Amino acid sequence: MLAHNRHLGNPENQRRREQAQSPIVLRAMVGIAQSIFVAIASIFNFFILLLKKSSRAYCKYQVVTYQSNIPMSPLTTHRLLSVKRKILVLDLDETLIHSHHEGVLRPMVKPGTPADFTIRVVIDRHPVKFSVHERPHVDLFLSVVSQWYELVVFTASMEVYGTCVADKLDRGRGILKRRYFRQHCTMDFGGYTKDLSAIHPDLSSICILDNSPGAYRKFPHNAIPIQSWFSDPNDTCLLNLLPFLDALRFTSDVRSILSRNQQQLQDL
Template sequence: MASLARFSRALNPAARIRLSPSWAARRTFATPANNEAANQASRGIAAEALAQKTGHAPTLATAPKGKNKPSKIGKTPTSNAVKVLYGLLGTTALGFTYYVGRPYEDEEGVRDAEKHADENFLAGFIRRAQERYHSTRDSMSNPIWDKLLPDPLPAPYQQPYTLVINLDNTLIHSTWDKDHGWRVAKRPGAEYFLAYLFQHYEIVIFTTQNSDTAMRILEKLDPYQYAPYRLYKESTRYIDGKHVKDLSHLNRDLSKVIIMDSNPDAYSLQPENSIAMKPWMGDPNDTELVAMIPFLETLALTEVEDVRGPLAKFRGTNIPVEFAKWEEDLKEQMRLQWEEEQKSKKGKGGFGMFRVGGQQAEQPPVPIFEAQRQQFQEHFKRTHKAVEEEAAENLKKQKELEEKIKQMRVSVWDILTKGGPDPAALAALTNPEATEAEAEASPAPASSA
């Protein structure tokens, strides 16, 4: 059998060579050793063919020579105007440096010299420059007025408590889209909240918006001016890149001031006076604002000496819910105490649960502020409609007056040539009732016979 295999290989010489798969692959795909030389030869043949076709021998790129050689860029001489400008800038810098570090004047300078008598000139110069820098920075970060509100009115015209409430995400919510632009939504119950608490508080709306933007919103939100004072971005303090509402500038006793805000940074200087509100993002079913009324009303009715005490008691909780529980617990304690008193009276032979004279059974007492709250609610129902009607009439008259003034267009030429509008006509526009009264009081001219 083996001899037969050797005989078949002798007849087929190709079968004598057997290559392993790895060797076959290496032989098939291996790169020739002289590949770089072949590439150079190919490039040489291509260059010769191009030279024969164009008639020019191939040349190498060289740098331009002679006239075509680029010249070196030299320094441009400084003109006299530039030198003068540099001199002015340097003089201004030196003058400003001396100005910020100059000695204080008048009595302030005398006191400063006495306070720092052992200080050399350079140290005093640097100290005064730093003091002026910090003073300027503080003046730019502080409100534009030291007293943001006027002095309180005399009693009984001044409400004893002040309620500062935020605008954005507390009373309103603003949104923007490319189809409608800016749109403002009013929080449910915002008008009722302002109108009702106007009976107990001096209301101040304090916003971080610019006045030119916020004023137009407040005209729609509070047309009857239940919040007589409005403070804007110009009245905030700028601290560490944040706008802070400093209540110490309100010109009010801080023991009687409450701030309601949805931004903790706004009341960071006086957190003990704050009621933290959840940001309102446009939910039409929100009731948190109206639910705050019983708590705020009770603070005013009970005439607390310092509002910061009750605020600390309920801080960090859901105030409407926790206050309702506290009120129910108080009623329960009063009821139990009343029952104990009734039992003691009954044991002494009294009439027990019945009044003298056969009247109906007595009822457990209620907190005095609850009875007062009911009285204020009834008073609000009676007077609120009349107040709104009167305010609406005043707004109507104001708009009519504005329209009449617009119709009386007076140009600069009319003022120069005709002397402007007639003062009597302006008086008739601004106060028509007084004009009518004067006309009635003046005697009628005598008729000629």
Template sequence: MVSRIGRGSSATKLISKPRRCRRQSPVKGPPSPSSLVSFIRRRLARIFSRLTRLSTPESARIRCEGFELQKKLHAEPDASPTVHMSLFRDHCRLPPSHMRTVFVDLDETLVHSQSDPPPERFDFVVRPVINGRRMTFYVLKRPGLDEFLEAVSKRYEVVVFTAGMKEYASLVLDEIDRNSAISHRLYRNDCREMDGKLVKDLSCTGRNLRDAVIVDDNPNAYALQPENAVPIGPFTDNLEDEELQRLVEFFEGCGEAEDMRDAVKQFLGETYNTLVL
């Protein structure tokens, strides 16, 4: 910048203001190994942070679907396009056992329950809290339930596998299993969802299928292993029902079978022939 000094003087002096000089940085040498490692770590942290943000919407969608699935207590989920989404996690794998395993359903197989108004007959009441709301269920035990659990648990590992919500089913099981005949409990979040239906996949439980049987009133439940299934009629309030007594005889008589699936096949064949005759 130039300024003029001394108005009217014969000579005009031009004075230039000194420029500000930027301080030069010392010449940098090659980065040390420690600083290079820190730089790489920072870059990787940024990359993983971006990937996490990108995946969050999908994770939130899956969690939302799981929440919506658990809104219904007993009913199957509404029919939907094939999803083949597994609700199974590693926690459904059972601890090792030296005994053969009987998987048995809960609702309409061992008990029948309903909400208000109270039915004419019931054995006990449970009041679970579901989705923040306390509900009341009146539960009727199937005839022969206590004898069934006692007899089968002497020879087999008994696992209750229900599509009911844990908040409800755990309270019912506490009532009917006062003698600890049931070894393990599996609930709705241990099922698979396939074609809008809840399926109980025995292959993910850590049990050899040749040593396992499932008793259930719903054919959808054992769709993946029908050869392991002993169907049972649904129970509501028939106090003359003898289905569990019949199953006690079956399990007491097939203990020596090399493959439980062969015993099931023979049992179902004999049952069918009896019904036809």
């Protein structure tokens, strides 16, 4: 018995036992560390998601104004009265809104992003539900520019869809009464182009806001390009256009200003 106890108390044997137990302890510590790391990462991701949602909500509901009712000087008033009231043609998809129909979620829109409104239409005898997202500040934009221009909707979408979207954007204000749809477009180079002369024969007083250059291929000197919009809640393109559109209405021929866009492209 004494010999056996001496054998157990042998430092060499004790060291061997400790060495055998070390991998087990190490694996346990690694497992605990991994669990703690996963928990911390989950908490961090949760707070990041919460911050993003709060940021989107703030951007959507923050109050933005544009001083469009500042009294004009007599000289400015005289200048405005001496020129024709201009027409601003507005595209819908990817210019003022972005939409996708039920069951098809484009990769540009994150799953779970709530729509600003939905519409239900019948296409080829099949009911289709569209989720529509409004470009940031579109309501303010329409309210302001409708004081300066006659607004016309011109979309390459089908009339049954475009009418519903335009009605929602109008919100009963009667500012989007004139509307043109796919049947008013012409096919050119595999895409739809929009004939501005069908809206008004005097091209000096008409301009088009569209994200697709192909839509105004035949009228580049009447075009106001804008970046395509899909889901960015921080987009300010419509707001940025207000000072420019405010000034453009004073010109006698919009092409004298808008043609410079074409010239700049040629100079690049």
